[in-house]
Amino acid sequence: MRITQEADYALRIILFLSKKGTDVKVDAKTISESELIPSRFTLKILRKLTKAGLTKSYRGVKGGYSLNRRPESITLREVIEAVDGPICVNRCLYDKEYCNLNRANKCEIHKALDNVREVLIKELDGITFKDLIEKNN
Amino acid sequence: MRITQEADYALRIILFLSKKGTDVKVDAKTISESELIPSRFTLKILRKLTKAGLTKSYRGVKGGYSLNRRPESITLREVIEAVDGPICVNRCLYDKEYCNLNRANKCEIHKALDNVREVLIKELDGITFKDLIEKNN
DNA sequence: AAAAAATGTACTAAAAAGGTATACTTTGAA
DNA sequence: TTCAAAGTATACCTTTTTAGTACATTTTTT
Incomplete structure (x- = not known):
């Protein structure tokens, strides 16, 4: 029931760039050193x-x-999904082949978890990086 | 961002027993065959x-x-936590040692994820097995 | 006392997470 | 006009977690 470390890093990267401002270019090394994320990663x-x-990426010398x-248009959900793939509470719901009961549409557990998933998505979609920057002040 | 297969099985087991009624004893073999869960598991x-x-377990011949x-007192959350451990959206929040930024209390990302966690818990706590049985009718 | 059940501990295989290596391309500046 | 500093692409490796199994033991009913 956790986001991955990679998604956590991604959120930190987007927050870092959000704080810099939309048109500021930063190279990966600076980001990795500021946020303590392994550089290749x-x-x-x-x-x-x-x-x-x-x-947006810029190649070559002076790239970044x-x-x-x-920031106001980027939500927690988008960043997490960009890295971890679709938000999903139970694999049976996402990948019906996987469900060994093949009752995915009838099973009350699965219906309930699907609602939980919707609540979760709504929550993650409701938080933008502008919100996060402003809370900081 | 998913519950484990084991927790999914657990939810199905509790639902199965809830449908039987509180005082009905069922042996593991019957449960495993009904729910298609590997018997040792x-x-x-x-x-x-x-x-x-x-x-509750009963040992010996005619055990189960x-x-x-x-069922009205058992929530999705309790079953998931019994198997997977505490609900947690980001490992940094649960295990502060793990946070390589050591900003857990200041970091806006982490604060936001902690709110998400609370919403998630509230949702999982709001659904009981009585609710699930009744939806079935 | 034998059989049918649960218990406890330890083990193993497969998948996912987390991270690294290597070879390559693009671009700015000397 | 080349060379160094950036990003790109693909593949690989290691560790952790997940999912499941094995085996020896204990309890209880008949």
Whole structure:
């Protein structure tokens, strides 16, 4: 029932960039040193974030990364999903093949967990990086 | 962000026993066959549930398991926690040693995830096995 | 006393998480 | 016009967790 360490790092990276401002470019080394994330791993995560359209990358000397969207439009959910894949409380719901009862649509447990999942998503979608920056003041 | 397969099995076991009624004793083999849970694994899970006070066990010939509490008093949360341990969205929050930033109390990400955790717990605590049985009708 | 049940501990295999290595491409500046 | 500092892509490796099994023991009913 936990997000991965990788997603936690990703949230920290996006928060870091949000604090810098949308058009500020920062290189991966600076990010990894500021947030204490292993440097190769930082690059890997940034590639996922860039692929998801959350960050922009600049190659070459003086390259780096910046936010690709405004902090108020980025939610916790998006960042977590960019790294960990879709939010999901129970694998049976996400991957019906996996359900050894094949009752996914009838099973009361699964229906209840699906509601829990919706509540969770709604909550994660309700928190933006602008919210997080402002709380800081 | 998922409960384990083991917790999913546990929920199914408790639902199964809830449907039988509080004082009905069922042996592990019957449970495992009805719910398609590997038989040794069923026993292992039932031991955790018994330890947590959710089920009662009877040894010897004609032994088995029954619910130890009324379905209206057992929540999704309790069953999940009996098997997977405490509900936790981010390991840093649960295990402060683990947080490589050591900012757990200041970090806005962590504060936000802690709120998410509370929402999640509240939701899981709000659903009892009586609710699940009744939805079935 | 034998059989049918649960218990306890330890083990193992497979999958996922977390992180690293290597070879490559792009770009700015000397 | 090259070279160093950045990012890219793919593949690999190690550790931890998950999922499940094995085996010897204990309890209880018939």
